[in-house]
Every structure is written in C-alpha cells, then in structure tokens.
Amino acid sequence: MNKKEVFKLAKGFRGRAKNCIRIARERVEKALQYSYRDRRNKKRDMRSLWIQRINAGTRQHGVNYGNFMHGLMKENIQLNRKVLSELSMHEPYSFKALVDISRSAFPGNKTAIHPKKEGLAMLI
C-alpha cells in the first residue's frame, strides 16, 4: 500500500509531515530526490574530505598536498586518496614513509614547521 510505505519513509519528519498523507507524500518525494542527488554528492564530498585529511597529515611533515601527490605519481604509487587518508590517521609511521618517498621523488618543502604551542600545550 503506498500510504503505508510513505509513512514508513516519513519517520522522523517534522510536524504534520510525518502524520498527514498529503504533506507526508510531498516531503517524502523531496527526501527521495535529495537522496538521489546526494548519492552523487557524497562521492565528491568524501574525496574532498580525504584530500583535506591528507593535506593536514603531510603538512605536519613539511610537505603540502600538491607536492605530495606529485611525488607519489612520479613514483608510480597507486594508493588512492581514501586509503591515504586512513593511513594518515591510523598508521602514522607508514604515512611518514610515504611522505619521505614523495619528498625524495619530488623535492618540495624541506623543513617541517611545527605549530607554536601556546599555554598549557607547552607542558607536553
């Protein structure tokens, strides 16, 4: 029954959109449209997130994202950004090895700039 399915999809909606069929049907259709569009957007967003994470990870070692990826491409290392971002989070030593390989392949910034520790962080 279509009404039952609509109400099942309308769980958690605000106000009358979860109870009244006329309003719920509109909102559910909109929700499904958004999910169609966002399944495509998710891929873009995820890649952007991975790139931000890799950037943060490599800048801790003094290399920025562009030089890092250039170095990897030169060395023909075909790890993708998803895996690289996971490595930068959970496997810091392996990630540092990758950064060193990239830096030797494509000389970029050499010195690692540590952010200045202020306040209580100075105790660490």
Add this chain to the structure above:
Amino acid sequence: MAAVLSLCSSLTPKLSHNQTSTPFSHARTNLSFLSQSLSSLTLNSRKQPALSFTVKLTDTEAAVETSEPETENPGPEIEPAVETAAEPKREEVFAVVMVGSRQYIVFPGRYIYTQRLKGANVNDKITLNKVLLVGTKTSTYIGKPIVPNATVEAIVEEQTLDKKVIVFKYKKKKNYRRNIGHRQPITRIRVTSITGYQDSPAVTLP
C-alpha cells in the same frame, strides 16, 4: 571522526555489520579462484584508483579501520587484556589491496564487502594479487605500484545483495515520477592471511 575510528578492538573475530555502498564502476578483477573442484579462472583487471567511499570493514562499533590511535605503536595492537582473553595469536599486519577497482585496507580475520565476484562460490579460497602496501609492526612495504609476490588469501563467505536503495526520479510540473529499487550484488570476503611480502621494506619503524 578520528575519535570514532580509534575505538575498540581490531582483531575480534566476531564482526558485525557494515554500511552499504553505492554501486561503482564494475571492473574485471584480477583474482584467481581456487575452488574446491580445482577449477581456476583468471580475469583481467583494469587498474584505476577508486574514488568512492566504499570501505566496508567490520567492527563491532562501526569503526572503519583498525583501532590504533595515532600516538601508540603502529600495527593493529589493542589492549593486552582483550588480546589475551579469547584470541588465538594473530600476526599484526595489514595490507592495502585492490579489488573490483576499489582499494581496501585488510586485516587477517576481518571481512570486507566487495563487488560481486562472478564465478566464486561460497567457501572458495581466493588469492588477491594486487597488494599495494603491506604494513607490519616494524616495517612498511610500499609497492610501486604493487608489492612483488605479495598475496592476500581470503575465503568467500557470502554472495548477497546489498541493502535496497530507492532511486526516485522526479521532474516537477511535468508529471514525471519513476520509483525504482536497486540492490547491488556484493560478496563478503574474509581475509585469512597476508603473505609473501618480504621484499624491499621501505621503512623500519621506530
């Protein structure tokens, strides 16, 4: 997200759900199957870095990766209490393997969901040849592009369909609505071992 990902144990055999993924480009995979009837197939593969967020590694608390926090040792080490409680001794190694044009980080004893592998039946042993990186507690072997002679062995556990995704197409004011359901065929693979990587270690980790 790092906090969520750094939770709980990495090597428990009781593994649970994974999130579903959207279907991605189907590529022919480079797997060699050793089925029980000793017939083997090899398919060609196209190397393409994967872009979709389809890592489906298991964990009891829906974390994606190993639980090691950044400040501790590399290698999937967990608290000694949990380790010695129920587990057989497991080597602490991980590998990055490419299956179905997607890359996964695998650990022995955990399962991943990949695209449907045609021609693999349940309880078939599978060797994955495209290993891009292997990491242990002491060293990392980085492949250019693959680590030579490294293989990951796995067993096909289940060939199912993914969770249903409703594809709803709608154009406003034009009376156009299409409601289609889609379930992507996937395969669950449990990794048993990672071998053959003793070559060109790039880093001996501190």
